[in-house]
Structures are given as structure tokens and as C-alpha cells.
Amino acid sequence: MKHRGLHALMARLAPLIIFGAFLMLYWSTAARGYIVGGGAEAESMELQRAAVYNGIAHATGYPAYVILAHYFTRIGAALGDDPFTWVTYFSALTVALALVVAYFLLRLYVPWYAAALAISLFGLSGVMWHIATIAEVQGLHILTLMGILYLAARYLRQPERLAYLEGAALLFGLGLANHRIIVLWAPSIALIALGSGALRRLRPWHYLRLAAMLALPLLLYYDIFLKVPAGAVYGLGTTFNPPINAYNALQIVFGYGQEGLLVSPLPELWSRLALVGGFHLDFFTPIGVVLGALGAALFVRKAPLYGAALLLGSALSFVFFMTWRQDHKAFIYYAQSGFALIVGLACLAEQRLRLPCLSLRLSLAVPLLALVPLLFAISYPRNNRAVDRRGAEYYTAYATLPPESIVFTGGWSPDHWIGLEAIAAGHRIGLFYDREAPFIAAVAQERRTQNIYLSYWMQMYLGMLSGQNPLLDLGVAFGGTHTPFIQILPRNDPRLVAEAERAIKLEQMAAPGIQLYSYRAQTDAQGAYFTLYWRVVDAIPERFIPFAHLRTVDAAGKTIGLIAQRDYPDPVRGYYPTTFWQYGEVIRDTVFIAWPPEALPPAQTLRWTFGFISPSTGQRVSEIFLPFEVAKRP
Structure with missing residues (x-):
């Protein structure tokens, strides 16, 4: 009796523990401030701006996500916290809630310990952890999907309770107002409804009620049209310049700009199968x-109709992801195709293996526990985005630009949206999103x-x-900066000559043909920053490779060891080969050398060394030594 009471207590506590533990884990590893990144994170900053300002996101608008995330950020603002970070916290919250709903779903079929173990593996998987730590609509999507699957399972058990089916319809409509890949699960829900005898039980007014529940959340799309007069479009500079009109809003709702995202997987069947399948193996x-x-096979035997519906939805999702263009953004959708694996692990965890030699029955949950630390060890380094400070660095880069500077951003990019934030804060800069090289050169x-x-x-x-x-x-030149930006300059720009004259002369x-005319140096806790001014004094015979x-x-001053280095294939971060330099030209090159993690030897034994390597001989053609004191470690 005591043993049974403990199980009952743990069954009640498990969802609270799951929610609290994963919410803390996700919040502690979530990206802070402006999000910068490729792949899935490429659109996070745009979604952050849409949510913070209650604007319009890219097609299809995602009104459910934008509205809910916006009001959630107000909590952070009221607490004096950064609202952009709270957009990411909203993802963490929705994913943690999705895990709780998934736990209750699994509890309909397996004991609490099997459900808790499987959900822990789900939460630690790379895909769930990823979408929980960035600004992304998939957190709300997976929460909606788990709710639909849970209500469908309850309806399967009690088909006379139409409220379960109505609730699933309401959540399905909410899913359509968020991300439309929810439609991939429509056949699964239809299969469950038909298999439960819905055609026999439902009357015409029942269909009307279901249609009303499905359509009600779709009214959220009207929010996009309400925002049109204010021109509250964030991140669509390459498509619509605010203010937009009602026709533009209609284009957003119907997916303008999403053309060409789906392709036939048949010509590249094996590579696409390897791509999608490889992500599942990785996650x-x-x-x-x-x-x-x-x-999952065992689960189908245990619950044939629901298991078949689950496999159908997962299979349709998997096939759909194979038709998505072959990039690495789509992986954030794979939680829904991988959920069948989680159900399978839960079903496996409740099994007991008979050990005749020991007269014992070993629960398979015990060996499956080993996957928990394994997944954590794999996923934590990849998904600890709390240490990423690139968003703040980009903003600082904008804030430190000279007034009236122009930055070519390409338009659809995190640095474009961060630039918009800098402009809103009063920094006088211009953002150009033309990507054509001739136009950029003409402007320069x-x-x-x-x-x-x-x-x-x-x-x-x-x-x-x-x-x-x-x-x-x-016909343009390049100048290095100690920011993510590269400066575009006309050849022989007199401004560089004036800069070089104000720096520390070396000559x-x-x-x-190349002289290190002057330099600047500064340090911080991360490393040493050098600004080198090269001057062309004669013909340059080949494409020299710089080293620092x-x-x-x-x-005696002879080199005996290498402590740290930063090498590029060409000067100016690899973008300006010496074969393009002209006589008399001054080139601003910037080099950052990070401090090694270990303590440095005595300063008198250290030298900063700069120069070039001849690619024809592989030898250094010269070495310029600077004392460590010019940029010593603070």
C-alpha cells in the first residue's frame, strides 16, 4: 500500500517537476537580447521585433504567436527586464508547457515513470532545446500539437464526449493561426474521429459547432489588417516598405514570398532522406x-488506432520535410515528426525483461535512463545560447559608427534588424539592402x-x-574594423592617410613593396586589438599571406615558442589581396588575437610579431617585432 501511495504521489508530482526543471533549464540557456545566428535563428530577430512592437511578421504573419508573445514581453518590461529576451523566454515557456501536455498524453497509455523518462528525453533532444532557446514560432506550434493529440486520445477513449473533439478543433484553428504545418496532422485527427464512430454520433449541428471552433482562432488574422494603417511591419524591408496597404497584408496572410520552398524530393531522394533522417539521428x-x-511498433500493437494515427502524422511530416528546400532551417520542425519515437521510448520503458538466471524482471526504463545524461552532454554545448553576445556586439558596432554612415545589410538579416534598433535609438546611420556588387561599388x-x-x-x-x-x-578598396563590419573605400582614400599619420609610426x-607604416594597439579581457596601416612603397611581386x-x-631575441596567433589568407580579414594594392596606397588592416586560457610567461619573453609569407616559397619574407608592453594583458 505504501509503495502504491508513493507511485501515486510521484505521478502527481512528475508534471510539476518536468515543467519546473525544463523551464529553468531553457531559461538559463536561452539567448539574451538580440538574437544573431544562421539557420533557424536567422529570422529570430525579426520575430523579436514583431513581438515586442506588436507588429507584423513575415508571411504568413503568425498572428497567434505575435499577439501572445507580445503580451508576454510586457511582463518582462514591467519587471524592468529586456523585452527582447522575454520573447525568447516565451519560447522556453511554450516548450516546457508542451512537455507537460505530452506527459499527460503518455500517461493515458504508460505508467508515470515511463512517461516521465520519455518526456525527459524529448525535452533534452536537440530540436526541442533549440526551439526553446531562440525566438521561434515552433514552441507554440508544438504546444498546440501536443494539446490536439492529447484531446484526440481522450476522445478516442470517450467518443461520447464531443467537447474533446471541439477542443481539438479549437486548438487546430489556433495552430493554423500560428504555423500551418499543423495541417499535416489533419488526416491523423480525421482517422481517430472516424475510427471512434464520429460519423454515427455527429449530427449536423455538431458539425456546425466544430466548424465554428475551428474558424474562431482564424479571426486572429484580422489583426494583421488592423495594423496596416500604422505600417507596423518589422523585418520586411526587402518586400514591403511601411506603411503597407490591405493588399500587401493579404499577400502576407496567403504566404507571399514563400514560393519555391517546396520541391520534388525524387531527383535527390537519397540526399534528402539522409538530410532529414540525419537530423533525427542527431537530435x-x-x-x-x-x-x-x-x-513505436509495440505501441501500435497496444493502441492500434491511435498508434496508426500517430505514425501517419509523423510519416506525413517526414515526407513533407523531404520536400522542403534543402537547407538547415527546416530542422526546427522535426519535433513533430520525431514525437512518434518518444511515444515508442515510453512504451519500451514500461516493458520488463525477464532474467531467469536471477529470477528477476528488469524494467527497461533502467537502461533507457542512460540516454538522459547522453542527450544532455550532446545538447548542452550546442544549445547554451546564454553565452552568445553577438547581438550586443552588433548593436555596439552600429552605435560606434561615425554619424551618417551607410551600412549595406542585405535586408533580410539579423544585422539589418539590429540596425533598425540602432536607428530607433537615435544613431544617425543609413541601412541599404541592395545586394548587387556594382551598386555597392558605385555608392562607394x-x-x-x-x-x-x-x-x-x-x-x-x-x-x-x-x-x-x-x-x-x-575599383574599390577595403578597410578593416574591430567590428563584424568591413569598410568599403575608394582607392587611395586620403582619410586613411590621415589616420595612419595619427597612429604610432613604425615605417x-x-x-x-609593403611597409608597416604605423599601428595602434589596445587590449581588453578577451585579447589584443591591432590596427595596422600598411603602405605600398614599390611593386608587389606576389599575393603575400599575412600572419600575426x-x-x-x-x-637573444630568437623565437622559441608560439603562444597565440590570428592568420588570414589575405589582409583585411581575407578580403583584400596584396595583388590589388596600388602604389602609394595606405591599407587599414585589423587583427584580433585572443588571450590563451593559461597564464602568460614573463612579459620580457613575449613579442608581438607581424609580417607576410611568400606563397611561392612558403617562407616568411620578414618579421616585425613589437614589445609585449604595447598591448599587454590587463
């Missing part, structure tokens, strides 16, 4: 996928008195991060 581990599939040539920069995303759009640079042949030859080192030397 749930290979052993988790194998055991989950085995358990025409506006010689303005400071013009390429954002990190613009560098990516132009292919510069992968070694391409279409601007090199268009030492660094390579044939912190070395240890002996009493």
Missing part, C-alpha cells in the same frame, strides 16, 4: 531512434565623404565568407 541519437522505432565611389560598410550578412550574401569577392574588380618593411603572432623569445 535523438542513433540508439534513441532505433529503440524508439521498436517501441560617389559618396567619398561618407563611411560605408558591409555587414557580416552582406559579406555572406556576396560570397566573401567562402573566398569570393565580386567587389575586387570594381618598417614587411614584404617586398604572440611569441616567446630567448635572451
Whole structure:
């Protein structure tokens, strides 16, 4: 009796423990402030702005998410916290709630310990942890889906209770007002309803009630049209410039800009299967996928109709994701296709294996527990976004630009939306989102008195991060900065000459035709920042490779060790090869060298070293030494 009472107590406490533990885990690892990132996070900053200002997100608008997230951020604002961070906290909250609903769903079929174990694995999976720590509509989507599946399971048990079916219809409508991939589960719900004898029980007025419940949340789309007069469109600079009109709002609702996202998977069937399947293996581990599939088969035997519906929804989702364009954004949807594996693990965890030699029955939940620390060890380093400070760094970069600067952002990018925040805060900068290299070069040539920069995303759009640079042949020069931006300059810009004159003069030859004319140095807790002014004094015979080192030397000044380094294939962060430099030109190059984690040797044994390597010989053509004191560790 005591043992049974303990189980009953744990069954009641388990959902509270799951909610509290995962909410704390997700909040502690959630991204802070403005979110910067590729893949799934590329649109997070846009969603943050839409939620904070109660605006309009990109197609299809996601009104349910925007409205709910907006009012949730007001709690953070009332507490004096950053509302942008609270948009991310909203994701954490919705995912934690989704886990609780999923627990109650599993409890309809398995004991509490099996449900709690499976839900713990679900919450620690890479996909759930990821969407819980960024601004993303998928948290609300998975919460809605879990609610629908739970109510469908209750209806299957009590088909006379129409309220369960009506509740599922209401949540389905809410799902459509958030993210429309909820429709992939419509056949599953229809299968459950038909298998439960709904056609026999439902009368015409019942269908009207179900239709009303489904349609009611869709009225949230009217919110987009209400916002049109204010022009509250955030992040759609490349599509609609505020204020938009009702027709533009209609385009957003019907998915304008989403064309071409679906393609036939048949020409690349195996690569797409490997992509989608590989993400599932990564998120749930290979052993988790194998055991989950085995358990799912057992679950179908245990609950044939519901199991078939669950597998149908997961299979449709998997196939749909294979038709999505082959990029790495779609992985945030895989929680819904992977949920069948979680149900399978729960079913497996309740099984007991007979051990005749020991006259025992071993619960399979015991070995499955090993997956919990394994998933945590895999997912934590990938999803601890609380340490990411790039959003603050980008904002600081904008805030420190000279007034009237121009930044080419490419438009649809986190740094564009952070730039909009900087403008709203009063910083006098202009954001250009044209991605054509000739236009960028023309602006640089025409506006010689303005400071013009390429954002990190613009560098990516132009292919510069992968070694391409279409601007090199268009007569522009590049200047380094200690920010994610790169400056675009006309050749032989007199401003660089004036900068170099104000820096610490050195005038030492660094390579044939290249002189290190002057430099600046500063440090902080992260590392040393050098601004190097190269000057072309003669013909440059080849494309030299720069290097920057912190070395240890002996009493005679001979190098005996390398402490830290930062090398690029070309100067100015790899974007401005020496073969494009012109006689008399001054080039501003910037180098950051991070401090090593261990303590440094005595300062008198350290030297900063700069120079170039000849690619034809592989040898350093010269080495310029600076004493450690010019940029010593604070």
C-alpha cells in the first residue's frame, strides 16, 4: 500500500517537476537580447521585433504567436527586464508547457515513470532545446500539437464526449493561426474521429459547432489588417516598405514570398532522406531512434488506432520535410515528426525483461535512463545560447559608427534588424539592402565623404565568407574594423592617410613593396586589438599571406615558442589581396588575437610579431617585432 501511495504521489508530482526543471533549464540557456545566428535563428530577430512592437511578421504573419508573445514581453518590461529576451523566454515557456501536455498524453497509455523518462528525453533532444532557446514560432506550434493529440486520445477513449473533439478543433484553428504545418496532422485527427464512430454520433449541428471552433482562432488574422494603417511591419524591408496597404497584408496572410520552398524530393531522394533522417539521428541519437522505432511498433500493437494515427502524422511530416528546400532551417520542425519515437521510448520503458538466471524482471526504463545524461552532454554545448553576445556586439558596432554612415545589410538579416534598433535609438546611420556588387561599388565611389560598410550578412550574401569577392574588380578598396563590419573605400582614400599619420609610426618593411607604416594597439579581457596601416612603397611581386603572432623569445631575441596567433589568407580579414594594392596606397588592416586560457610567461619573453609569407616559397619574407608592453594583458 505504501509503495502504491508513493507511485501515486510521484505521478502527481512528475508534471510539476518536468515543467519546473525544463523551464529553468531553457531559461538559463536561452539567448539574451538580440538574437544573431544562421539557420533557424536567422529570422529570430525579426520575430523579436514583431513581438515586442506588436507588429507584423513575415508571411504568413503568425498572428497567434505575435499577439501572445507580445503580451508576454510586457511582463518582462514591467519587471524592468529586456523585452527582447522575454520573447525568447516565451519560447522556453511554450516548450516546457508542451512537455507537460505530452506527459499527460503518455500517461493515458504508460505508467508515470515511463512517461516521465520519455518526456525527459524529448525535452533534452536537440530540436526541442533549440526551439526553446531562440525566438521561434515552433514552441507554440508544438504546444498546440501536443494539446490536439492529447484531446484526440481522450476522445478516442470517450467518443461520447464531443467537447474533446471541439477542443481539438479549437486548438487546430489556433495552430493554423500560428504555423500551418499543423495541417499535416489533419488526416491523423480525421482517422481517430472516424475510427471512434464520429460519423454515427455527429449530427449536423455538431458539425456546425466544430466548424465554428475551428474558424474562431482564424479571426486572429484580422489583426494583421488592423495594423496596416500604422505600417507596423518589422523585418520586411526587402518586400514591403511601411506603411503597407490591405493588399500587401493579404499577400502576407496567403504566404507571399514563400514560393519555391517546396520541391520534388525524387531527383535527390537519397540526399534528402539522409538530410532529414540525419537530423533525427542527431537530435535523438542513433540508439534513441532505433529503440524508439521498436517501441513505436509495440505501441501500435497496444493502441492500434491511435498508434496508426500517430505514425501517419509523423510519416506525413517526414515526407513533407523531404520536400522542403534543402537547407538547415527546416530542422526546427522535426519535433513533430520525431514525437512518434518518444511515444515508442515510453512504451519500451514500461516493458520488463525477464532474467531467469536471477529470477528477476528488469524494467527497461533502467537502461533507457542512460540516454538522459547522453542527450544532455550532446545538447548542452550546442544549445547554451546564454553565452552568445553577438547581438550586443552588433548593436555596439552600429552605435560606434561615425554619424551618417551607410551600412549595406542585405535586408533580410539579423544585422539589418539590429540596425533598425540602432536607428530607433537615435544613431544617425543609413541601412541599404541592395545586394548587387556594382551598386555597392558605385555608392562607394560617389559618396567619398561618407563611411560605408558591409555587414557580416552582406559579406555572406556576396560570397566573401567562402573566398569570393565580386567587389575586387570594381575599383574599390577595403578597410578593416574591430567590428563584424568591413569598410568599403575608394582607392587611395586620403582619410586613411590621415589616420595612419595619427597612429604610432613604425615605417618598417614587411614584404617586398609593403611597409608597416604605423599601428595602434589596445587590449581588453578577451585579447589584443591591432590596427595596422600598411603602405605600398614599390611593386608587389606576389599575393603575400599575412600572419600575426604572440611569441616567446630567448635572451637573444630568437623565437622559441608560439603562444597565440590570428592568420588570414589575405589582409583585411581575407578580403583584400596584396595583388590589388596600388602604389602609394595606405591599407587599414585589423587583427584580433585572443588571450590563451593559461597564464602568460614573463612579459620580457613575449613579442608581438607581424609580417607576410611568400606563397611561392612558403617562407616568411620578414618579421616585425613589437614589445609585449604595447598591448599587454590587463
